[in-house]
Amino acid sequence: xxxxLDGVKIIDMSAVIAGPMATQxxxxxxxxxxxxxxxxLGDMARWLGPQSHGLGAMFAAVNRNKxxxxxxxxxxxxxxxxxxxxxxxxxxxxxxxxxxxxxLGLDYETLRPLNPxxxxxxxxxxxxxxxxxxxxxxxxxxxxxxxxxxxxxxxxGVPQLIQSIVADKVAALTVAQAMTAAxxxxxxxxxxxxxxxxxxxxxxxx
Numbered sequence: 183x184x185x186x187l188d189g190v191k192i193i194d195m196s197a198v199i200a201g202p203m204a205t206q207x208x209x210x211x212x213x214x215x216x217x218x219x220x221x222x223l224g225d226m227a228r229w230l231g232p233q234s235h236g237l238g239a240m241f242a243a244v245n246r247n248k249x250x251x252x253x254x255x256x257x258x259x260x261x262x263x264x265x266x267x268x269x270x271x272x273x274x275x276x277x278x279x280x281x282x283x284x285x286l287g288l289d290y291e292t293l294r295p296l297n298p299x300x301x302x303x304x305x306x307x308x309x310x311x312x313x314x315x316x317x318x319x320x321x322x323x324x325x326x327x328x329x330x331x332x333x334x335x336x337x338x339g340v341p342q343l344i345q346s347i348v349a350d351k352v353a354a355l356t357v358a359q360a361m362t363a364a365x366x367x368x369x370x371x372x373x374x375x376x377x378x379x380x381x382x383x384x385x386x387x388x
Contacts, residue, residue: 195275
């Protein structure tokens with residue numbers, strides 16, 4: 183599919199909703215998206231919610247216009263394949279737990295010499311540092327902590343969730359905008375860069 187981002191190559195190492203939806207938006211605009219999944223289970227969103235022919239509808243919705251490859255990044259062979267893909271990539275996005283990519287030797291500082299023009303997007307729930315940094319994060323948690331649920335309280339004052347994974351979607355839209363801004367900066371000769379993003383900040387700002 184051609185579009186405004188035709189010729190842009192993105193390596194999508196994210197899973198579930200926020201990261202995949204963000205890259206899906208750029209894929210709809212013409213970018214080439216290569217999705218990296220774990221061997222075996224793959225992206226857990228494949229198995230969530232309503233399914234057709236063994237594929238979750240939610241997964242299909244946020245991973246259209248992509249190609250996938252399953253790799254074991256803890257083994258030299260799998261890591262080597264990924265590094266080959268990253269050599270000429272414009273952008274990589276991941277939402278592993280803070281510190282996981284550094285342990286794999288795939289953090290921004292390690293990859294920058296391989297590809298100085300690489301835009302590296304590191305997504306998390308609460309940021310890379312702080313007391314909540316390494317906690318698992320799902321949409322309802324961000325809705326609660328950010329105040330979304332409280333703002334939807336019922337007549338008895340009981341907080342209510344917005345039933346459309348709104349925190350994930352706000353995160354996806356925010357990251358997609360950040361990625362296109364970084365691609366524009368790269369086009370203007372500013373090279374690659376590191377983008378640290380967290381869902382809580384995006385939800386509060388929204």
